[in-house]
Amino acid sequence: MTSQNxxxxxxFPLYLEEISVIxxxxxxxxxxxxxxxxxxxxxxxxxxxxxVNPLGKTYLxxxxxxxxxxxxxxxxxxxxxxxxxVELETKVEDGDKLRTIYNNxxxxxxxxxxxPREVYTSNExxxxxxxxxxxxxxxxxxxxEAPSLNQLWDLASKLGLNKELADSIxxxxxxxxxxxxxxx
Numbered sequence: 451m452t453s454q455n456x457x458x459x460x461x462f463p464l465y466l467e468e469i470s471v472i473x474x475x476x477x478x479x480x481x482x483x484x485x486x487x488x489x490x491x492x493x494x495x496x497x498x499x500x501x502v503n504p505l506g507k508t509y510l511x512x513x514x515x516x517x518x519x520x521x522x523x524x525x526x527x528x529x530x531x532x533x534x535x536v537e538l539e540t541k542v543e544d545g546d547k548l549r550t551i552y553n554n555x556x557x558x559x560x561x562x563x564x565x566p567r568e569v570y571t572s573n574e575x576x577x578x579x580x581x582x583x584x585x586x587x588x589x590x591x592x593x594x595e596a597p598s599l600n601q602l603w604d605l606a607s608k609l610g611l612n613k614e615l616a617d618s619i620x621x622x623x624x625x626x627x628x629x630x631x632x633x634x
Contacts, residue, residue: 455537459595460602460616461583469582469590475609480574487567489515492549493625494556509623510556512542512549519545524623532620533599560625562586578605588628 464472494510508525522539542548563586570580578601581593592611596602603613619627 455539457535457537457595458533458597458599458602459535459593460533460606460613461591461593461619462606462611462615463619464590464592466590472592472609472611473582476570476572476580479605479608480572481570481580482572483568484571485569487515487564487569489513489562489564489567491562491564491624492552493559493562493623494552495559496556507621507623507626509625510552512545512552514545519543519548521548526621533602533616560628562624562628564624575605583624585624585628588624588631591624 490513492512494512496508496510508523511522511524513520513522519542520539521542522537524535524537526535564583565586566584568582570582572578577597579593579595581595583591583593585591592609594602594606594609594611596605606613606616622630
């Protein structure tokens with residue numbers, strides 16, 4: 451199955467001591483844990499045609515999530531909001547074989563392990579998804595995906611998260627943040 455989504459999302463770095471406070475607030479807003487995932491993402495360095503993404507970043511990824519694999523391309527289109535990404539994703543039968551194919555075509559840019567990745571949803575906030583990530587060698591993050599930027603910032607504010615915190619890592623995916631940490 452292939453899907454193409456426009457995602458409006460922001461991520462916020464968290465300190466360990468902030469997590470329980472945010473989880474309490476999520477519970478108060480009707481959010482419930484719907485899944486706990488263990489993901490391994492392999493990102494590849496590749497060449498992108500300028501027509502696809504002349505100004506922004508493009509990520510090519512193979513993901514294995516609880517034993518199920520998919521491949522995806524994430525990119526921004528010129529003129530889109532800073533927190534808006536296009537995601538084109540499809541399931542693959544064998545993620546290890548696809549990684550072998552990609553490894554022979556491209557260099558690995560980075561590998562990101564999320565253990566765990568907790569997904570929260572709420573009937574009171576339809577079309578929202580909150581994800582709490584523990585990124586190996588990087589730390590804790592919360593991602594808010596919402597129907598619009600205004601709705602995203604409104605919920606973030608209610609959770610005690612400010613836009614400046616998200617802006618500090620705006621446009622950076624987890625592989626970018628890992629590379630910065632390793633280089634720093």
